[in-house]
Amino acid sequence: MPAASDKVTTATVRARKVSGAVSGERIAVVTAYDVVFARLADEAGIDIVLVGDSLGMVVQGERNTLGVTLDDTIYHTRIVSRGVRRAHLVADMPFMSYQASVEDGMRAAGRLLKEGHAEAVKLEGGVEVAELIRRLVGAGIPVMGHVGMTPQSVHGFGGFKVQGRSAESHAKIVADARAVAEAGAYAMVVEAVPQALAAEITRAVPAVTIGIGAGPDCDGQVMVMHDLLGLEPAWKPRFVRRYAEMGKAVGAAFAAYAADVRAGRFPGPGESYD
Numbered sequence: 001m002p003a004a005s006d007k008v009t010t011a012t013v014r015a016r017k018v019s020g021a022v023s024g025e026r027i028a029v030v031t032a033y034d035v036v037f038a039r040l041a042d043e044a045g046i047d048i049v050l051v052g053d054s055l056g057m058v059v060q061g062e063r064n065t066l067g068v069t070l071d072d073t074i075y076h077t078r079i080v081s082r083g084v085r086r087a088h089l090v091a092d093m094p095f096m097s098y099q100a101s102v103e104d105g106m107r108a109a110g111r112l113l114k115e116g117h118a119e120a121v122k123l124e125g126g127v128e129v130a131e132l133i134r135r136l137v138g139a140g141i142p143v144m145g146h147v148g149m150t151p152q153s154v155h156g157f158g159g160f161k162v163q164g165r166s167a168e169s170h171a172k173i174v175a176d177a178r179a180v181a182e183a184g185a186y187a188m189v190v191e192a193v194p195q196a197l198a199a200e201i202t203r204a205v206p207a208v209t210i211g212i213g214a215g216p217d218c219d220g221q222v223m224v225m226h227d228l229l230g231l232e233p234a235w236k237p238r239f240v241r242r243y244a245e246m247g248k249a250v251g252a253a254f255a256a257y258a259a260d261v262r263a264g265r266f267p268g269p270g271e272s273y274d
């Protein structure tokens, strides 16, 4: 177990923001979906591990996040929790686990903490989810919001498109961010908005902002693990920086193994039992 002082909590996350300003050291967030990558992220010093509903796209092979179920998320959060010691663990609330009623949202979030061992939940939306955030926070469930291009509204947006470019959309996203913060969220993801809008939100709200495709002025950054590691070589949107080319490395390893098996080079001496 990490020393109590090392463990990243909602309190230590909040403390990285000083009276509405970026305090200096940004917060590093990455997604994970299984125990191996969760442990590698945790041991590398990642601050927050997010079991995102990007699960639907990068693990389940769907075109969007809408099909992910609460049971899927609980399952992946529970196995990720076994690899996380120091990092703060957040689970995404799947589409339609909270949109129909506050009661649905309360029960879904409760299951993510009780059965998945999440330490906080993330949910998408603004003014319309403020009441749910208030109730969750009141029940002791920390909430990370998510504003801007919210992927669960992909069909409403007409695709995964940058939001906040028109004056109307800009004003709506600022109002959403304020509502989420006023309802008690300790942090919020700000996704796919112009850099200046993300900077304005970061200055305007006391909650910590975590950007993705939102420029450098947020309090932290989040990346989907598969993007950061280059697991899908053909996928490289502008906001992604690859820190490894694991897709190519893994493909080469599988090909080398197959060639060795076919040629009788594997197993070799010392790789069998006497």
Ligand code: KIV
Binding pocket: 031, 050, 051, 052, 053, 054, 055, 092, 189, 212, 222, 223, 224
């Ligand atoms: O689902 C997810 O992985 C996310 C992050 C990209 C913020 O919501």
